[in-house]
Amino acid sequence: MSPKFEQTVKLLRKLPGVGPRQAARFVLALLNKDETELRELGGAIVNLKKDIRFCPECFNISENATCAICHDPKRDNGKLLVVEKVTDLNSIERTGLYQGHYHVLGGAINPLDNMTPETLKIRQLETRAAKLTAKGPLELIIATNPSTSGEATALYIKEIFGGQPNITLTRLGRGLASGSALEYADESTLKHALESRR
Amino acid sequence: MSPKFEQTVKLLRKLPGVGPRQAARFVLALLNKDETELRELGGAIVNLKKDIRFCPECFNISENATCAICHDPKRDNGKLLVVEKVTDLNSIERTGLYQGHYHVLGGAINPLDNMTPETLKIRQLETRAAKLTAKGPLELIIATNPSTSGEATALYIKEIFGGQPNITLTRLGRGLASGSALEYADESTLKHALESRR
Structure with missing residues (x-):
């Protein structure tokens, strides 16, 4: 195996929920993209923290000092x-x-x-x-x-x-989720559904 | 939402099997990493095609002209x-x-x-x-x-x-996979297992 390949796989595995096979699939897919796309994605990752910050008020992501929601007078x-x-x-x-x-x-x-x-x-x-x-x-x-x-x-x-x-x-209210089926609901969900009936 | 965030999500969605939610989770995880790690990953992606090529003989990935396997006289x-x-x-x-x-x-x-x-x-x-x-x-x-x-x-x-x-x-031989159970094997697998019995 190519050490550079292995290294990129290792870096991609740090993403949440990405295992060795998925990381390898990512690298192979990236190898089939053209240079422009790689520069775009790689550049976005390198500059991520420069371009996106967390709002110091609510810790939502934000590009300015405070985020759009904290800023909104309405x-x-x-x-x-x-x-x-x-x-x-x-x-x-x-x-x-x-x-x-x-x-x-x-x-x-x-x-x-x-x-x-x-x-x-x-x-x-x-x-x-x-x-x-x-x-x-x-x-x-x-x-x-x-x-x-x-x-x-x-x-x-x-x-x-x-x-x-x-x-x-x-x-937030608890109970049956829309589109779910009562027969498959777990005990905790049914307990909440019963308690918060109206 | 931050446009830069959305843009990075969009770029990550081009990876195979990555949907909008997983891409957003990736960006948030990346935001929690330090600058060095982002430079490392982003740089690896930008330089991927410079560092890794496909072997012109067998199309395995390779860092040199021909890959280690094609190169091996044994x-x-x-x-x-x-x-x-x-x-x-x-x-x-x-x-x-x-x-x-x-x-x-x-x-x-x-x-x-x-x-x-x-x-x-x-x-x-x-x-x-x-x-x-x-x-x-x-x-x-x-x-x-x-x-x-x-x-x-x-x-x-x-x-x-x-x-x-x-x-x-x-x-390659077809049949029951190791660790699998006969009762859960599909028809095609059983057909192959019967045909290639010995």
């Missing part, structure tokens, strides 16, 4: 929705149903992955909530994933903000 | 194993059981994907086989995938070389 300052990742924020933005602000934690608490409250943007969430509650009541919407680490993070946030004056804690 | 000139992709070649090389030469077609015949005998290295295979048979008898081992397009390619090669003097055509 957004409701009384609502702060807490998500794990930028992709979660995008999913909610795409619905067009939410007009408040966001806070991106950068992950969820998971000691096995070295994700602790300190590595997440939880202190920054406290500072931000304090700033917003100074202006009026705040609804803090916890929208972490319905997974073990997401639940742990939700509990941790609840413990910090629960009982604070001017803050109402809410969570 | 390899058996009487055997030529035809594969679809470089990754297939690597899988066979890893077994350490084959000491002949290879020929990488660059895919399989599939008109829906614009893969025709003309886009594959089949003419080059003919030239190569002619060169090798001039020196002595040649075993041409067809090792395309057991898929529809792989079978079509095997048939096409058989038609070209079948009956040529000095060439023996063989194919």
Whole structure:
């Protein structure tokens, strides 16, 4: 095997969820592209951090100092929705149903992955909530994933903000997903579906 | 959303089997890497075609003029194993059981994907086989995938070389895969397993 090939495979394996076979397939596909495309992709990766930054307010990705959402005066300052990742924020933005602000934690608490409250943007969430509650009541919407680490993070946030004056804690509704089938739903989903029936 | 982010997502989607969500996850993961790592990966992609070429003999990847296998005098000139992709070649090389030469077609015949005998290295295979048979008898081992397009390619090669003097055509054995279970084997696999029983 070519050492350069192996090296590029190794670099591509650092992408999340990419194993040795997929990485090798990527390199072969890249070898079939023309120079211009390789320069485009390679250049975009080299300059990624120069071109894209994280918003210092909400930690959404941004090309300017603060992101478009934090910058928007039409957004409701009384609502702060807490998500794990930028992709979660995008999913909610795409619905067009939410007009408040966001806070991106950068992950969820998971000691096995070295994700602790300190590595997440939880202190920054406290500072931000304090700033917003100074202006009026705040609804803090916890929208972490319905997974073990997401639940742990939700509990941790609840413990910090629960009982604070001017803050109402809410969570995204749980139950059957649209398009899913009742017979294949797991116990936890059915439990939530039953509890949140109306 | 940040246009630079979207653009990088779009570029990464050109990798085989990468959808919009996985591409977005890749960009976020890359944003969490340090500048050195980004330069390393981006640089490897930009310089990929400068650093890695295809061997003009067998179309394996190579860093020199001809690849290490074609260059090796200990390899058996009487055997030529035809594969679809470089990754297939690597899988066979890893077994350490084959000491002949290879020929990488660059895919399989599939008109829906614009893969025709003309886009594959089949003419080059003919030239190569002619060169090798001039020196002595040649075993041409067809090792395309057991898929529809792989079978079509095997048939096409058989038609070209079948009956040529000095060439023996063989194919990789078919049957039950190691570690698989008879009860889950499909009809085609069982048919091959029965036919090649010994």
